[in-house]
Structures are given as structure tokens and as C-alpha cells.
Amino acid sequence: MDRPDTTNRKTTEDRGRRTGLRSPVSGHEEEIFGKAYDLQLIKRLWRFLVPYRKLFWLAMLVLPLQQLFALAQPYIMKVAIDSYIAGAQLWGLQGMVLLFLFALAGEVVTAYFHYYLTMLVAQRSLADLRVAIFTHVQKLPMSYFDRNPVGRLVTRMTTDVDVLQEMFAAGVMTLISDFLMVAWIVVIMFTLHVQLALVSLALTPFMLLAINFFRVKARRTYRLIRERIARINAYLGEAISGMAVIQLFVREQNSYREFDELNAAHREANQLSNIYEAGLYSMVEAVGTVSIGLLLWYGGGEVLHGIIGIGTLVAFKEYLHRFFVPLRDFSQKYTVMQSAMSAAERIVQLLDTPTAISSPAMAVVPKPFRGAVSFEDVWFSYQQNDPVLKGVSFKVAPGEKVAIVGATGSGKTTTIKLLSRFYDIQRGSIKVGGVDVREWDLQALRRHIGVVLQDVFLFSGDIRSNLCLGNGAVPEERVLEAVKYTNADRFVFRLAGGLDAQVRERGSNFSTGQRQLLSLARVLVFQPEILVLDEATSSVDTETESLIQDALEKVMKDRTCLVIAHRLSTIRNADRIIVLHHGEVREVGSHAELMQKQGIYYRLYQLQYAMEESKIAPATPQLKIEP
Amino acid sequence: MGGMGRLKSYLWRYWRRYFLGAVCLLGTVTVVMWIPWWIREAVRIIEQGGSPRDVTGYALTIVAAGVVQGIIRTLSRSLIFNAGRDIEYDLRNDLFAHLQKLPVSYYHSQRTGDLMSRVINDISAVRALLGPGILNLFNTPVYFFYAVILMLSMDLRLTLVALLPSPLLIWAVRQFRGKIMKSSLAVQRQMAELSSHIQENLSGMHVVKAYTQEDHQIRQFAKLNEEYQEKNMVLATLRGLIGPCMQGLNGLSVMAVLGYGGLRVIRGELLVADIVAFIAYLNVLAWPTAAFGWMLSLVERGRAAMERLEEIFKAEPEIANPAHPASSIESDVAVEFRHVWFAHDAKTNGHAVLKDISFTLPKGRTLAIVGRTGAGKSTLAQLLPRLYDATEGEILIGGREIRSLSLAELRRGIGYVPQDPFxxxxxxxxxxxxxxxxxxxxxxxxxxxxxxxxxxxxxxxxxxxxxxxxxxxxxxxxxxxxxxxxxxxxxxAPMIVLDDCLSSVDAQTEDEILRGFRSVLKEKTCLIISHRISAVKDADEILVLDEGRIIERGTHAELVERGGLYAELHHHQQLSEELEQI
The missing domain is CATH 3.40.50.300 (P-loop containing nucleotide triphosphate hydrolases)
Known part of the structure; x- marks a missing residue:
């Protein structure tokens, strides 16, 4: 069977990430929801509104006020017509016009105020939500990031949260306000004239039934649409990633046909939904018009009989108009709510992802700390039944320099990742300073271990911030000293701005060698007791190489060091060499001892290091190991 | 063809549907605009103490109008929105077909995620322009035209008073548009910053964790987030003004009609019925007015999206079928490379990946290529099915230059096993x-x-x-x-290309596969690329590639004898195998 090749696993995963095989829009991830509301979800998100509940309730208080102003206007019209225009009282009419202006101004001001408050609540609570997600993500174990592409997590914190904002402002709040408005109007109409109200609203029950019918239908079509668009996007994403294969096998026409099928199914669902929506919209408008006809028919008679004034009729017409608008726009809000629910679902899911690796309740910070490290019968696998480390045991005394060597896939990188507790082991124990890493306070543990990885990661910002990494308390002298000590000063002070020189994303404006020097300086700034180093395999020019070697020696001095060695000089300087082979420690000893033994190390040496002397690089591809 | 030009050609394809939709729309608007007129008539009869039967007549007319309006409105909306969906469908299909023609190099220059989100978001923006956008673009002027004509036919002065706030409206819309645009750009920029912070944080998670930078990262994020929230609030403050402003201006018109109209009624120049009709017209106009700004942004967004899609459409399928494809001929030489050079970026004098490669591969034989990572082995193989085109030199398959063959024929003749097992x-x-x-x-x-x-x-x-x-x-x-x-x-396919395709297969299985293969390979021409000597040692000829050049060639035995790079690799491989077996 196939070799359980860990390096291969790493590269394919890495490749997947790069080509976006599992792109953030991949439909497989997309859970499809038909619900427009889910109490459980709303409860979870309500927590974020709590700090702003006063503002929220203020907005809710302003709402009836706004509607009162709005609904006063038709009534003012009624009074103006019935009492003053019919009575030919110019002064009274002027009063009514002023009153109307006042109501209008009131409506405009309160409407704006209500909107402002709503947005304030939405923006603030969702900003909190965003920070909450970000904070949670910081605590997730590395294994989570191995599985989930960056793009998807970015979407959670950006697009998905924005959708929630829309839901709150355009969905929840308007639904509340619409409901309230409709209720007010019914009350007012019945207060003004019961029979007329009954006649005007006679069709409403039927319409509500029709809306409900639509809602059920719509839910089904929306579900269909979401499913189908997700499929289109998944297909598209895959086709883009695999375009070379499609072209190589001349399958353009087949895949076009498949795509067309998905595309047509999506169109069909959408067109069906369009017809429902057009029907609903038109029906509400039609019912509105018919209701006005009924109002005129019955109300006209009442006026002619002198029972009500003509102004009442006008007011009723106005109220009816305002009654139907929210009902007409119902389907839009429903759509917004629905898409928001799946965003909410995805966010809650992320927030519920357990932070598998965290500090224990009674975390230990041993004092005084010395850099002893021990692995005792450590077993570890990334995937079940595929152990990468099989009972690894070794001890490193404080101040000792130990080199780990092995072929690709022997478990070297995994070993050093476990030391900082990026992953938890399945069996055995790893001790730092005599204390199991799982009993350490996580932050304290990592602060004691300086890690330098092959692929040096620099954050965008400036050099200083990359050396101090947010630790503002670092004195300037220490930074300068670190830069000089590690020979980084040779290029840092040649740059405009020196320590304040700009670093672009991922440090792309620095050469590999420069980045390595900076990462060594970073270690010195932090002064960890233990240094963990994964030497880079990438070649740099001879001058930089000698600078790096010099810096390395200095940084390793007086420190416990665990080094995945690729340089001959590093192995020769090591106190001890541990040879990992297929996840097991197979040989331990000094360079001379191991060479004499003529075992694995002997061959490895010939394979990897003897080349360095003969200046021929190894033929086996040095797979770039993602840290 | 520009983006809008392409869009027009799609619109033209569905002009019948749009035309029909427009006719229905016109019908809807006509009915809608007559309703206030009939209300006016009914109210006039009521006001002047006419017979209830006449009122009932108008009331019934309105009821009927409501029903008719409901039906044609459903039609007009379905027709236009569905035509939008049809264009969306066509556009998506065409885009897919175009993407299929683009060469591999295009996909290397684009990030899949970016490409995807562009395709998804931009198509939906274009669709919004084609559905609701077009509907409102047509609707709004018609509504205004009708309303003004009918109002004028009732009373000139009252019409002027009612439309008094309109210039204010136009001014307000203009004011808002510029400011909102600026503000939403600021929001977008801040969002981009926020996203790239998240992106960077996630890609550097191992450093964040190793140096316990979580709190610092959260603080930085919170700061950017705060700024984002503030900018969003500025935008919301502006956007929030639109609704109430439109509402207020419409209300002002209603107020003017009530005050001035009332005065005229008292003077006996107008009827209450006129006021009612005017207010009804203002009600009808309220929505198109309010939607005006929204519609403009819809159109703008749709246009910008279409231009972005056009960028994809404009990407040239550099590797295309020849105008008059030749067919391959029977030849004893299956593949021939003549002084082939290749650079990924030939135009900018990019670094040459392949330098002066020449060889012939006779039919039914096996040629192997070995070399270190980055020597150009895979690139060489990719030139055969024209995933890339050679920068210089000629490649012949079956005696014909591959660029003269039809792409489909060329590629069908090659069974390709890529390095990346997709x-x-x-x-x-x-x-x-x-x-x-x-x-x-x-x-x-x-x-x-x-x-x-x-x-x-x-x-x-x-x-x-x-x-x-x-x-x-x-x-x-x-x-x-x-x-x-x-x-x-x-x-x-008569020819098979194996691009280092057994690297993750263990040695024993590889051996088994290769042994079983021998019978198959006898009938086929085969190009094997491998960094494993075991896979290539039986080949009829082996080329050793280093830094893009052929530095050694011969059979396994010859090359081992020679003591060059191949021998070195061979020795190395033996060591690895030994190591593997320990």
C-alpha cells in the first residue's frame, strides 16, 4: 500500500490552499437553509445586542412616535376638509396646514432618529461580534487552520457579518415597524368608523391567506435557488481549478453541457420565484385598489346620507394606502431574513468550534525556569491511524544543543511543533522545564520558546514592529543590540527609515536571507530560554550565508537549542544528534560517533550533507515544508 | 466591444420580451394613473350630492381596474425580471465557455477565489441592472409624464404648487449621490484593510501563536474594526437621510395641495375631489421618486460589474485552434523537438526555463527525462499538449508542427498524467x-x-x-x-505522458505498476518524467535536464557509466532506497 507520506500530505494541502481547490465559495460547505428565522440562533446573537439594549429600546420607543406623526397626517387632512374647507374657515385651514407641517417635520425627524439609533445598535453590536469571532479564531488550534482555508474564515468575519447587519436594519427592524404600523392603522380605522373599516379591510383576510400561501411556496423556491447557485459556484470553482485537466482531455464540451444544465436549473428556479414574487406584489397592489373601490362604494353612500364627512373618506383612502405598502414589500424582507439566517448559522458554528488547545485551569509556570526539554514515549498523528511519531523519547539538558536529522517525512517538523503545543499528542508526554506542556499556561510556555521556521513570516508594518511583535515595552537599545548582534544592521540601516522601514505583506520586499536574519533578531529581542529552529534549505548567496551562520552561532549560545539541521556547520556544532526515521528515534550521538556506526545517520549524511561539501544539491526534491 | 456593448447585444437578443414587458408596463401605469381620476369623479358626485348609483359605477370601475392591473402587472414584472434571468443565464454560460478557452497561464496569473467572487458578484450586479434596474428606468419617467399631464389637465396652478418641491428633490438627490459615493468608497477601503489584516493574521497564525501575539493581534483588529464601524456609521447617517427627505418632500407637496387647494375650494374655484385626486397622484409618485436614487446606484453598479466581466472576456485565448487545422500524418517519428526554448514571460525577457531542447522520440518507444526539481522537466511535458506554447523552436507530432493541428486532435492523441493529481x-x-x-x-x-x-x-x-x-x-x-x-x-491515446506521476506511490507498488505497464507501453509512445531512477532506467533513451538544458543523454547503462549527474542521482537514489529499507 502507499507509503504514509506526511510530506505529501502537506504539499497537497498547501496546493489546495493555493489553487483555491476548496475555495470559500465552494458549495459543499454551504449549508442550505429554508428557514427565515431560528429562535435558537436569534437568542445566541441577541447576546451581542445586550450591551446596547438601552439604545435599542430607545429606538423602539421612537418608533411609535414616528408612526403617530405619520398617521396623524391623514387625520389632519380629514379635519381640514370636513371642518374648515367644507365650513369655509380660512383661519382654521391655515391652522391645519401648520399642524400638518408640524406632523410632517415630526415624522421626518423621528424617522431619521429611529434609523440612526437602529444603525448605531446594529453597527456597534456587529463590530463586537466581529471582534468576538476574531478573538475566538485566535484560540483555535493549528489543526483547524490546516483544515480550513483562509478565504472562508475571512468571509465569516466580513461578508457574513455584513449580511447580519442588513438583516437587523432591513429585516428585523422593518418587520417590527411594519407590523406596528399595520396594527395602528387597523385600530385607527375602526375608531373612525367601524362599518367603513370592515368594508375597506374586507379583502384583507383573503390576502393574508394568499401571502401565507406565497410564503410557503417562496420558502421552497428560495431553498431551491440557494441549492442551485451553490452547485453552480462549486462546479465553477472546481472547473477553474481543474481547467488544465479539462483542456488536456478535451472535455470542454462535456463540462459546458454539465454547467449549462446547472445554470438552466438555477434559471428555472429563479424564474418560478420571479413569477411568485410578481404575483404577490401585483396581488397586494390590486387588493389595495379594489379596497379603495369598495371604500368609495360604501363610503360614498354614507357621505351622501350625511352620516360621515367627505374628509373621513379621504382619510380612509390615505390609511388604506399606507396599510398596503408594507404588505407589498413583504417578500423582499423575507428574502433578506432568509439569507441572513444562513450567515448567522455559519457564524454561530464557527463560534461554537471548540478551542481544543487551551491553558488548563490550574496552569503552572515553573520558577526559576531552566530550559530542560523531554519527550517521553510520544505518539502523534494528524489523521487517525496514520501516526507520524511513534513512541519518540529523548531528553535535552538546559543549555544543550541538539540537532534533529532525518529524511523528509521522518517527523522532524512535527516534533518541534509539538513542543510549542501547536497540536496535542495522543500518548506519552512532553515536558518543558520538568512540567508537562499541557499543564503549562499556554502563553507562558510559548513565551519561553523562540521559534524560527524555515519560511520566515513577516507582518506588514515596519521592521521594528516585526521585531517587537506588539511588545511595546521593549527598550530601544535591546532592539538595536539584537539587530547588530545578528548582522541584520548591515541592511536595515541602509534602508530609508532604518528600523521604521516599511515591510510589505509577507515581507515580500526582503530577500530570503534578510528575512532569516530578521527572524534571528526577533528571537534575541524576545530572549527565550529555548530556541527551536527549522533551518531553511533555500540557498542564499555566500556572503549572506556566512552572516547567517555567524548570527546563528551567537543566537544559539547559552540557550537550549533544538535544531532541524540542514547545514553541515550546525550539525558539527551540536552537542548531540537525534536521528528520526519513520517517526522513531533510531540513533543518538555525536557526529563522529554516528558516522562510525555507519547506520542511518551515515547514509543521511551522505545523502544530505555530503552534497554540501561537493556542492551538489540532493536530487530528491526538498519539499518545502509549511510550518 | 466594451462591456456595455456586449450587454446591449444580450438585450437585443431578448428585445421581444423586453418590448412585451414594456407594453404591459405601460398598460399597468395607464391603469394605475387613471384610478385617481376615477376616484376624483366618484368623489365629485359624492361632493355634489349626485346619485349613489353613479358612485357605484365608478367604484366598480376601480375594482375592475384593480383586477386588470393585478394581472398585467404580474405579466410585466415576470416578463422583465425573467428576461433579466435569461440574460444572466446566457452571460454565465458564455463566461464559462470563454474561461474554458483561456490557457493555463491565465489561471496562474489569477487567484481562483478572486475570479470566482468576481464572476458571482458581478453577474448578480448585472442581473440587478437588467431586471429591477430596467424596470424602474422605464417606469419612473412614464409615471411622472402621466401624472404631470393629468394634473395639468385638472388645474395648472395647483399642479405648479404640487410640483414646487421637485427642484429641491433633484438638488437633494445630486447632493446625496456624491457624498454617499465618497463615503461608501471609504467604507470599502476600510473593509479591504480589515480583510487583509484578517488574511495576514490567519496566514501567519503559526507566528502569532509561537510568539503569543494573540492579544496584540486582537487589539490591532479591534482598532481597524472600530474605524470600520465609524466609517460605516458615517455612511449610514447619510443613507438614512434619503428616505425621510424623500418622504418629507412628498409630504410638503401634499401639504401645499391641501393648503392652496383648500383655499381654492373655499373660494369655489376647485372641488375637494380635485384635492383628493392630486393627493392620490402624489401618493403614486412617492415610490418612483424614492426609488430613483436606488435605481441610479443599481445602474452604476451594474455597469461597473459589466466592465469587470468584460476584462475576463477580453483575456485572449492565446493558445487557440489554427484557422485551417492540418491533420497529422503517419510518421515513424512520434515527437520531435527542434531547438525549443521556453520562458514563462517571453515578452519581458523572462528567465528561460528550457534552452535549446532537441530530441526525437520514435513511435512506440519510451523516452525518459530526469533532472532535479526546477530543471524544467514538467514544462517540457506541458509543451506537448500545448498547455503552453514554446517561445522559440518547433515541436512536431506525427510530422506536423503542433500549432498547425487542431487542439482537440492534438490533445486527444496524448494520454497525459499531470504531476498534480487533480x-x-x-x-x-x-x-x-x-x-x-x-x-x-x-x-x-x-x-x-x-x-x-x-x-x-x-x-x-x-x-x-x-x-x-x-x-x-x-x-x-x-x-x-x-x-x-x-x-x-x-x-x-497512442501517446502517453507521465509527469512524475508516481512520486507518492511507494517503491514496491511503483515497481508492480511499471512491470504491468510494459505490455501496454509496447504499443504506445511514452514520455516519462521522473526524479526516480527506478522509473526511467528501462527507457530507450534518457535525457538529463539541468537548468533547462539537456546535459546528458543515453541509456541507463551508458549514463551510469559516464559518471555525470545521472550517475550521481542514481547513487543518491540507491542510498535513499537503502535508507527506506532500514
Whole structure:
């Protein structure tokens, strides 16, 4: 069977990430929801509104006020017509016009105020939500990031949260306000004239039934649409990633046909939904018009009989108009709510992802700390039944320099990742300073271990911030000293701005060698007791190489060091060499001892290091190991 | 053709639907605009103490109008929105067809995620322009035209008073648009900053964790987030003004009609019925007015999206069929390279990946290429099916320059096994039979046996129906490679290209596969690329590539004898194998 090749696993995963095989829009991830509301979800998100509940309730208080102003206007019209225009009282009419202006101004001001408050609540609570997600993500174990592409997590914190904002402002709040408005109007109409109200609203029950019918239908079509668009996007994403294969096998026409099928199914669902929506919209408008006809028919008679004034009729017409608008726009809000629910679902899911690796309740910070490290019968696998480390045991005394060597896939990188507790082991124990890493306070543990990885990661910002990494308390002298000590000063002070020189994303404006020097300086700034180093395999020019070697020696001095060695000089300087082979420690000893033994190390040496002397690089591809 | 030009051609394709939709729309608006008129008539009769029967007549007319309006409105909205969906469908299909023509180099220059989100978001923005955008673009002027005409026919002065706030409205819209645009740009920029912070944080998570930077990162994020929230609030403050402003201006018109109209009624120049009708017209106009700004932004967004899609459409399919494809001829030489040079970026004098490569591969023979990573082996193989075109020199297949052959014919003749074992998230069965129509079950089983995939399939719970990819059992690297190998064999192409395709397969299985292969390879021309000597040692000729040049060539025995790089690699391989067996 196939070799359980860990390096291969790493590269394919890495490749997947790069080509976006599992792109953030991949439909497989997309859970499809038909619900427009889910109490459980709303409860979870309500927590974020709590700090702003006063503002929220203020907005809710302003709402009836706004509607009162709005609904006063038709009534003012009624009074103006019935009492003053019919009575030919110019002064009274002027009063009514002023009153109307006042109501209008009131409506405009309160409407704006209500909107402002709503947005304030939405923006603030969702900003909190965003920070909450970000904070949670910081605590997730590395294994989570191995599985989930960056793009998807970015979407959670950006697009998905924005959708929630829309839901709150355009969905929840308007639904509340619409409901309230409709209720007010019914009350007012019945207060003004019961029979007329009954006649005007006679069709409403039927319409509500029709809306409900639509809602059920719509839910089904929306579900269909979401499913189908997700499929289109998944297909598209895959086709883009695999375009070379499609072209190589001349399958353009087949895949076009498949795509067309998905595309047509999506169109069909959408067109069906369009017809429902057009029907609903038109029906509400039609019912509105018919209701006005009924109002005129019955109300006209009442006026002619002198029972009500003509102004009442006008007011009723106005109220009816305002009654139907929210009902007409119902389907839009429903759509917004629905898409928001799946965003909410995805966010809650992320927030519920357990932070598998965290500090224990009674975390230990041993004092005084010395850099002893021990692995005792450590077993570890990334995937079940595929152990990468099989009972690894070794001890490193404080101040000792130990080199780990092995072929690709022997478990070297995994070993050093476990030391900082990026992953938890399945069996055995790893001790730092005599204390199991799982009993350490996580932050304290990592602060004691300086890690330098092959692929040096620099954050965008400036050099200083990359050396101090947010630790503002670092004195300037220490930074300068670190830069000089590690020979980084040779290029840092040649740059405009020196320590304040700009670093672009991922440090792309620095050469590999420069980045390595900076990462060594970073270690010195932090002064960890233990240094963990994964030497880079990438070649740099001879001058930089000698600078790096010099810096390395200095940084390793007086420190416990665990080094995945690729340089001959590093192995020769090591106190001890541990040879990992297929996840097991197979040989331990000094360079001379191991060479004499003529075992694995002997061959490895010939394979990897003897080349360095003969200046021929190894033929086996040095797979770039993602840290 | 610009983006809008392309859009016009789509619109033109559906002009009948749009035309019909427009006719229905016109009908709807006509009915809608007459309703206030009939209300006026009814109210006039009521006001002047006419007969209830006449009122009933108008009331019934309005009821009927309501029903008719409901029907034609459904039609107009369905027609126009569905035409928008049809164009969306066409556009998406055309885009897909175009993407299929673009060469591999295009996909290297684009990030899949970016490409995807552009396709998804931009198409939906264009669709919004084609549906609601067009509907309102047509609706709004018609409504205004009708309203003004009908109002004027009732009373000139009252019309002027009612429309008094309109200039204010136009001014307000203009004021808002510029400011909102600026503000929303600021929001977008801040969002981009926020996203890139998240992106960077996530990609550097190992450093964040190793240096316990979590709190610092959260603080930085919170700061950016705060700024984002503030900018959003500025935008919201502006946007929030639109609704109430429109409402207020409409209300002002109503107020003017009530005050001035009332005055005229008292003077006996107008009827209450006129006021009622005017207010009814203002009500009708309220929505198109309010929607005006929204509609403008819809149109703008749709246009910008279409221009972005046009960028994709404009990307040239550099590797295309020749105008008059020749057919390949019978020849004893299957493949010939004549002084082939290749650079990824030839225009900018990019670094040459292949330098002066010449060789011939006779029909039915096996040629192997070895060399270190980055020597240019894969690139050489990719030139054959024209995934890339050579920068200089000639490549002949079956005696013809490959650029003169039809792409489909060329590629069908090559069973290619790429280095990256890409499978589609389909059943294993469908993946294996990907390369040719009408592959029988027997053939699949035979190919599986040859690639030793049968043993793996036997233990899959669903056998060949097992879905590979994210959801089903994820195949191991070796299984994937062997599946892609079987896929290529099943095409029955006369030539087979293996691009280092057994790197994740263990040595023993590789050996088994290669042994089984010998019978198949006898009938086929074969190009093997490998960094493993074991895979190439039986080849008729071996080329050793270093830094893009052929530095050694010969058979295994000759090359080992020579003591050059090949011998070095060979020695190395032996050491590795020994190590493996310890």
C-alpha cells in the first residue's frame, strides 16, 4: 500500500490552499437553509445586542412616535376638509396646514432618529461580534487552520457579518415597524368608523391567506435557488481549478453541457420565484385598489346620507394606502431574513468550534525556569491511524544543543511543533522545564520558546514592529543590540527609515536571507530560554550565508537549542544528534560517533550533507515544508 | 466591444420580451394613473350630492381596474425580471465557455477565489441592472409624464404648487449621490484593510501563536474594526437621510395641495375631489421618486460589474485552434523537438526555463527525462499538449508542427498524467471515465488492475461509486496518482505522458505498476518524467535536464557509466532506497 507520506500530505494541502481547490465559495460547505428565522440562533446573537439594549429600546420607543406623526397626517387632512374647507374657515385651514407641517417635520425627524439609533445598535453590536469571532479564531488550534482555508474564515468575519447587519436594519427592524404600523392603522380605522373599516379591510383576510400561501411556496423556491447557485459556484470553482485537466482531455464540451444544465436549473428556479414574487406584489397592489373601490362604494353612500364627512373618506383612502405598502414589500424582507439566517448559522458554528488547545485551569509556570526539554514515549498523528511519531523519547539538558536529522517525512517538523503545543499528542508526554506542556499556561510556555521556521513570516508594518511583535515595552537599545548582534544592521540601516522601514505583506520586499536574519533578531529581542529552529534549505548567496551562520552561532549560545539541521556547520556544532526515521528515534550521538556506526545517520549524511561539501544539491526534491 | 456593448447585444437578443414587458408596463401605469381620476369623479358626485348609483359605477370601475392591473402587472414584472434571468443565464454560460478557452497561464496569473467572487458578484450586479434596474428606468419617467399631464389637465396652478418641491428633490438627490459615493468608497477601503489584516493574521497564525501575539493581534483588529464601524456609521447617517427627505418632500407637496387647494375650494374655484385626486397622484409618485436614487446606484453598479466581466472576456485565448487545422500524418517519428526554448514571460525577457531542447522520440518507444526539481522537466511535458506554447523552436507530432493541428486532435492523441493529481468531486467511476465517451466497465476494471487501484477500490465501501473529493473518502496521494494514471490509460491515446506521476506511490507498488505497464507501453509512445531512477532506467533513451538544458543523454547503462549527474542521482537514489529499507 502507499507509503504514509506526511510530506505529501502537506504539499497537497498547501496546493489546495493555493489553487483555491476548496475555495470559500465552494458549495459543499454551504449549508442550505429554508428557514427565515431560528429562535435558537436569534437568542445566541441577541447576546451581542445586550450591551446596547438601552439604545435599542430607545429606538423602539421612537418608533411609535414616528408612526403617530405619520398617521396623524391623514387625520389632519380629514379635519381640514370636513371642518374648515367644507365650513369655509380660512383661519382654521391655515391652522391645519401648520399642524400638518408640524406632523410632517415630526415624522421626518423621528424617522431619521429611529434609523440612526437602529444603525448605531446594529453597527456597534456587529463590530463586537466581529471582534468576538476574531478573538475566538485566535484560540483555535493549528489543526483547524490546516483544515480550513483562509478565504472562508475571512468571509465569516466580513461578508457574513455584513449580511447580519442588513438583516437587523432591513429585516428585523422593518418587520417590527411594519407590523406596528399595520396594527395602528387597523385600530385607527375602526375608531373612525367601524362599518367603513370592515368594508375597506374586507379583502384583507383573503390576502393574508394568499401571502401565507406565497410564503410557503417562496420558502421552497428560495431553498431551491440557494441549492442551485451553490452547485453552480462549486462546479465553477472546481472547473477553474481543474481547467488544465479539462483542456488536456478535451472535455470542454462535456463540462459546458454539465454547467449549462446547472445554470438552466438555477434559471428555472429563479424564474418560478420571479413569477411568485410578481404575483404577490401585483396581488397586494390590486387588493389595495379594489379596497379603495369598495371604500368609495360604501363610503360614498354614507357621505351622501350625511352620516360621515367627505374628509373621513379621504382619510380612509390615505390609511388604506399606507396599510398596503408594507404588505407589498413583504417578500423582499423575507428574502433578506432568509439569507441572513444562513450567515448567522455559519457564524454561530464557527463560534461554537471548540478551542481544543487551551491553558488548563490550574496552569503552572515553573520558577526559576531552566530550559530542560523531554519527550517521553510520544505518539502523534494528524489523521487517525496514520501516526507520524511513534513512541519518540529523548531528553535535552538546559543549555544543550541538539540537532534533529532525518529524511523528509521522518517527523522532524512535527516534533518541534509539538513542543510549542501547536497540536496535542495522543500518548506519552512532553515536558518543558520538568512540567508537562499541557499543564503549562499556554502563553507562558510559548513565551519561553523562540521559534524560527524555515519560511520566515513577516507582518506588514515596519521592521521594528516585526521585531517587537506588539511588545511595546521593549527598550530601544535591546532592539538595536539584537539587530547588530545578528548582522541584520548591515541592511536595515541602509534602508530609508532604518528600523521604521516599511515591510510589505509577507515581507515580500526582503530577500530570503534578510528575512532569516530578521527572524534571528526577533528571537534575541524576545530572549527565550529555548530556541527551536527549522533551518531553511533555500540557498542564499555566500556572503549572506556566512552572516547567517555567524548570527546563528551567537543566537544559539547559552540557550537550549533544538535544531532541524540542514547545514553541515550546525550539525558539527551540536552537542548531540537525534536521528528520526519513520517517526522513531533510531540513533543518538555525536557526529563522529554516528558516522562510525555507519547506520542511518551515515547514509543521511551522505545523502544530505555530503552534497554540501561537493556542492551538489540532493536530487530528491526538498519539499518545502509549511510550518 | 466594451462591456456595455456586449450587454446591449444580450438585450437585443431578448428585445421581444423586453418590448412585451414594456407594453404591459405601460398598460399597468395607464391603469394605475387613471384610478385617481376615477376616484376624483366618484368623489365629485359624492361632493355634489349626485346619485349613489353613479358612485357605484365608478367604484366598480376601480375594482375592475384593480383586477386588470393585478394581472398585467404580474405579466410585466415576470416578463422583465425573467428576461433579466435569461440574460444572466446566457452571460454565465458564455463566461464559462470563454474561461474554458483561456490557457493555463491565465489561471496562474489569477487567484481562483478572486475570479470566482468576481464572476458571482458581478453577474448578480448585472442581473440587478437588467431586471429591477430596467424596470424602474422605464417606469419612473412614464409615471411622472402621466401624472404631470393629468394634473395639468385638472388645474395648472395647483399642479405648479404640487410640483414646487421637485427642484429641491433633484438638488437633494445630486447632493446625496456624491457624498454617499465618497463615503461608501471609504467604507470599502476600510473593509479591504480589515480583510487583509484578517488574511495576514490567519496566514501567519503559526507566528502569532509561537510568539503569543494573540492579544496584540486582537487589539490591532479591534482598532481597524472600530474605524470600520465609524466609517460605516458615517455612511449610514447619510443613507438614512434619503428616505425621510424623500418622504418629507412628498409630504410638503401634499401639504401645499391641501393648503392652496383648500383655499381654492373655499373660494369655489376647485372641488375637494380635485384635492383628493392630486393627493392620490402624489401618493403614486412617492415610490418612483424614492426609488430613483436606488435605481441610479443599481445602474452604476451594474455597469461597473459589466466592465469587470468584460476584462475576463477580453483575456485572449492565446493558445487557440489554427484557422485551417492540418491533420497529422503517419510518421515513424512520434515527437520531435527542434531547438525549443521556453520562458514563462517571453515578452519581458523572462528567465528561460528550457534552452535549446532537441530530441526525437520514435513511435512506440519510451523516452525518459530526469533532472532535479526546477530543471524544467514538467514544462517540457506541458509543451506537448500545448498547455503552453514554446517561445522559440518547433515541436512536431506525427510530422506536423503542433500549432498547425487542431487542439482537440492534438490533445486527444496524448494520454497525459499531470504531476498534480487533480480529480473532480465525482464518483471514482466518473473520474476514471472522464477522458472518453463510452468507456465500458470492463475497461475500467482492466485499467484499475494495471494501476493496482483495484486493491484499494475493493476496500472502499462503495467501490467505484465512491465519491472522491471533499465529501467522500479522501483518497491518499498515491491513490489519486494511480487514479489519474488509470484515467489517462483509458483514453486509449497512442501517446502517453507521465509527469512524475508516481512520486507518492511507494517503491514496491511503483515497481508492480511499471512491470504491468510494459505490455501496454509496447504499443504506445511514452514520455516519462521522473526524479526516480527506478522509473526511467528501462527507457530507450534518457535525457538529463539541468537548468533547462539537456546535459546528458543515453541509456541507463551508458549514463551510469559516464559518471555525470545521472550517475550521481542514481547513487543518491540507491542510498535513499537503502535508507527506506532500514
Amino acid at each position: 480529480l473532480f468531486s465525482n464518483s471514482l467511476n466518473r473520474n476514471l471515465s472522464f477522458g472518453r465517451d463510452g468507456i465500458s466497465e470492463q475497461e475500467i476494471l482492466a485499467a484499475n488492475h494495471l494501476t493496482r487501484l483495484d486493491r484499494d477500490v475493493a476496500i472502499f465501501p462503495e467501490g467505484l461509486a465512491t465519491v472522491v473529493g471533499e465529501r467522500g473518502i479522501t483518497l491518499s496521494g498515491g491513490q489519486k496518482q494511480r487514479a489519474t494514471l488509470a484515467r489517462a490509460l483509458l483514453t486509449e
